[in-house]
Amino acid sequence: MTTKKLGGQSAALANPPTLVGWANVAGKKEGEGPLAPTFDYIDTDDTFGEATWEKSESAMQKQALALALNKAGQPAKTLDWLFAGDLLNQCISSSYAARGQEIPFFGLYGACSTMGEGLALASMTLDGGFGEWAGVAVSSHFCTAERQYRTPLEYGGQRTPTAQWTVTASGAVVLAREGPGPYVTHVTVGKIVDKGITDTNNMGAAMAPAAHDTLLAHFKDTGRSPSFYDMIFTGDLGTLGSELLLELLHRDGYQLKNHADCGCLIFDPEKQDVHCGGSGCGCCASVLTGHILNNMKAGKWKNVLFCPTGALHSPTSSFQGESIPGICHAISISAAK
Amino acid sequence: MTTKKLGGQSAALANPPTLVGWANVAGKKEGEGPLAPTFDYIDTDDTFGEATWEKSESAMQKQALALALNKAGQPAKTLDWLFAGDLLNQCISSSYAARGQEIPFFGLYGACSTMGEGLALASMTLDGGFGEWAGVAVSSHFCTAERQYRTPLEYGGQRTPTAQWTVTASGAVVLAREGPGPYVTHVTVGKIVDKGITDTNNMGAAMAPAAHDTLLAHFKDTGRSPSFYDMIFTGDLGTLGSELLLELLHRDGYQLKNHADCGCLIFDPEKQDVHCGGSGCGCCASVLTGHILNNMKAGKWKNVLFCPTGALHSPTSSFQGESIPGICHAISISAAK
Numbered sequence: 211m212t213t214k215k216l217g218g219q220s221a222a223l224a225n226p227p228t229l230v231g232w233a234n235v236a237g238k239k240e241g242e243g244p245l246a247p248t249f250d251y252i253d254t255d256d257t258f259g260e261a262t263w264e265k266s267e268s269a270m271q272k273q274a275l276a277l278a279l280n281k282a283g284q285p286a287k288t289l290d291w292l293f294a295g296d297l298l299n300q301c302i303s304s305s306y307a308a309r310g311q312e313i314p315f316f317g318l319y320g321a322c323s324t325m326g327e328g329l330a331l332a333s334m335t336l337d338g339g340f341g342e343w344a345g346v347a348v349s350s351h352f353c354t355a356e357r358q359y360r361t362p363l364e365y366g367g368q369r370t371p372t373a374q375w376t377v378t379a380s381g382a383v384v385l386a387r388e389g390p391g392p393y394v395t396h397v398t399v400g401k402i403v404d405k406g407i408t409d410t411n412n413m414g415a416a417m418a419p420a421a422h423d424t425l426l427a428h429f430k431d432t433g434r435s436p437s438f439y440d441m442i443f444t445g446d447l448g449t450l451g452s453e454l455l456l457e458l459l460h461r462d463g464y465q466l467k468n469h470a471d472c473g474c475l476i477f478d479p480e481k482q483d484v485h486c487g488g489s490g491c492g493c494c495a496s497v498l499t500g501h502i503l504n505n506m507k508a509g510k511w512k513n514v515l516f517c518p519t520g521a522l523h524s525p526t527s528s529f530q531g532e533s534i535p536g537i538c539h540a541i542s543i544s545a546a547k
Numbered sequence: 548m549t550t551k552k553l554g555g556q557s558a559a560l561a562n563p564p565t566l567v568g569w570a571n572v573a574g575k576k577e578g579e580g581p582l583a584p585t586f587d588y589i590d591t592d593d594t595f596g597e598a599t600w601e602k603s604e605s606a607m608q609k610q611a612l613a614l615a616l617n618k619a620g621q622p623a624k625t626l627d628w629l630f631a632g633d634l635l636n637q638c639i640s641s642s643y644a645a646r647g648q649e650i651p652f653f654g655l656y657g658a659c660s661t662m663g664e665g666l667a668l669a670s671m672t673l674d675g676g677f678g679e680w681a682g683v684a685v686s687s688h689f690c691t692a693e694r695q696y697r698t699p700l701e702y703g704g705q706r707t708p709t710a711q712w713t714v715t716a717s718g719a720v721v722l723a724r725e726g727p728g729p730y731v732t733h734v735t736v737g738k739i740v741d742k743g744i745t746d747t748n749n750m751g752a753a754m755a756p757a758a759h760d761t762l763l764a765h766f767k768d769t770g771r772s773p774s775f776y777d778m779i780f781t782g783d784l785g786t787l788g789s790e791l792l793l794e795l796l797h798r799d800g801y802q803l804k805n806h807a808d809c810g811c812l813i814f815d816p817e818k819q820d821v822h823c824g825g826s827g828c829g830c831c832a833s834v835l836t837g838h839i840l841n842n843m844k845a846g847k848w849k850n851v852l853f854c855p856t857g858a859l860h861s862p863t864s865s866f867q868g869e870s871i872p873g874i875c876h877a878i879s880i881s882a883a884k
Contacts, residue, residue: 300860300864316667320654340558523637526635532643
């Protein structure tokens with residue numbers, strides 16, 4: 211068998227798996243933003259009926275997967291594999307969401323890039339001949355992330371201008387080996403890129419070099435130019451990180467006219483006080499499973515490059531003076547194989 | 548193409564990838580235990596030359612991967628993919644170990660089961676036609692784990708009789724699509740199993756039901772009986788968890804006479820004060836990459852089932868009264884395809 215690995219960091223799926231069901235659930239603030247019509251469920255108080263924020267996040271992820279399965283017309287037991295991850299210590303949102311679901315489980319940690327990591331692994335697994343169905347589910351919650359990474363909500367800490375707002379949302383996708391599309395045709399798996407940024411309130415700057423690195427690799431490995439895509443979505447660089455990415459690409463001779471960032475799309479910069487935009491695993495995942503895939507299904511876009519970015523630090527590594535390693539995975543999604 | 552997915556939770560590799568290089572590094576206490584001769588490097592003070600325990604763990608994982616690559620006779624850039632994980636919040640040991648290595652990176656979280664998760668994904672990826680080489684690296688460190696999960700070392704807390712001792716070690720494996728073996732022939736991917744255990748000082752009891760569930764699935768899916776294997780290694784149930792597993796299997800009519808647990812092998816129960824045995828990602832990983840694979844290479848065992856177990860809770864989930872979800876992956880390793 212010929213390898214499906216292209217040069218460098220990319221692979222071309224021989225028989226591209228199809229995205230057959232996708233869904234998202236979001237919190238109150240997200241439900242007041244411009245993408246509200248693309249969310250399948252919006253909670254009124256972000257608790258999702260649970261007594262702790264961590265349990266809320268887990269419930270949210272479970273609900274997103276259930277809705278995605280429902281749209282795919284499949285019960286949970288259909289899934290050969292579930293790939294899931296989140297931002298919390300020991301990825302508890304995902305483990306508790308998957309508990310009792312009887313699905314062979316792969317836990318992932320890719321910070322805000324997790325939906326990309328999951329789509330890459332699920333696609334390669336199905337294309338490799340391993341099973342017929344796979345699920346990917348990720349989540350983030352503003353209140354769990356603040357508690358864990360920053361300060362207790364009650365503290366009411368002032369946010370810096372470069373800060374991003376962790377999105378309360380979960381996105382889930384069901385993939386099948388055969389189906390009507392859209393299809394995952396290529397994946398470019400990110401390397402860890404660290405340019406020495408130590409400011410944990412400026413994740414856009416920490417992640418932009420990783421997005422730059424992966425996009426260059428994707429164009430080189432696949433031979434595609436940016437104009438092949440109707441849209442290139444990064445997530446979640448925010449406004450500053452997006453500016454940096456475009457500047458870095460400009461130096462290489464690329465003028466991206468078809469770029470948007472999930473972190474910039476999910477909130478209204480005029481009316482919602484989020485500084486540099488949204489972040490968190492749930493940000494690009496909920497934009498993918500609403501705005502992006504719904505528009506592809508409606509025929510607006512035929513070829514999309516989905517490039518979630520993640521910052522792989524922890525509070526401990528930052529306290530110890532470490533810089534912030536970034537990663538970005540690029541997933542090519544096309545209406546036709 | 549016919550699916551390689553067997554019924555249930557298992558897959559049979561069509562062209563089983565080979566384990567071509569493996570290595571481990573361990574701490575001082577581990578180096579005083581019965582498996583000392585099987586470790587490639589033993590540190591004298593567990594710092595691995597670094598100023599914080601977290602950086603020590605990261606250095607350890609980087610070293611294990613470098614040694615495994617060295618044994619495989621390959622530079623790091625040969626690796627098409629690296630699968631890595633650890634126990635720390637946001638898996639920082641792995642991300643910082645992989646930084647600067649220029650390898651497409653998949654971050655995993657499977658707690659102490661991570662070596663199994665990584666072997667399953669790496670094997671399926673290579674067998675699926677994606678690339679020629681993959682690495683799996685995992686680690687745990689007693690001092691980082693105590694700080695994060697339990698109490699500061701300086702506190703000198705008393706340990707309960709059911710507690711296990713987090714192993715300071717890292718294990719790494721390099722897999723190739725073609726080679727002389729040993730081969731990964733089958734994988735059984737665990738579901739999340741939670742029988743309601745809430746005592747975080749009794750992880751063996753929390754994980755034994757997951758091991759039981761995965762072993763039953765493996766026997767059913769593959770049609771193999773326990774006696775097919777020269778040895779069945781679980782990791783890391785410890786003494787109590789192992790007893791529980793054998794009792795659960797006994798109720799199903801299985802009498803495992805070829806079972807050993809990595810958590811029971813790594814320390815001397817008489818001379819080393821570790822209560823129920825070792826634990827941590829690095830425990831079963833360092834036993835695999837020394838004791839198990841070295842003995843297979845020497846011809847002592849032809850067929851081994853490697854079944855790492857993980858407890859997917861966090862301190863936060865336990866403080867919130869949650870029980871401990873367990874998972875276990877089973878990896879069939881054979882000298883012949």
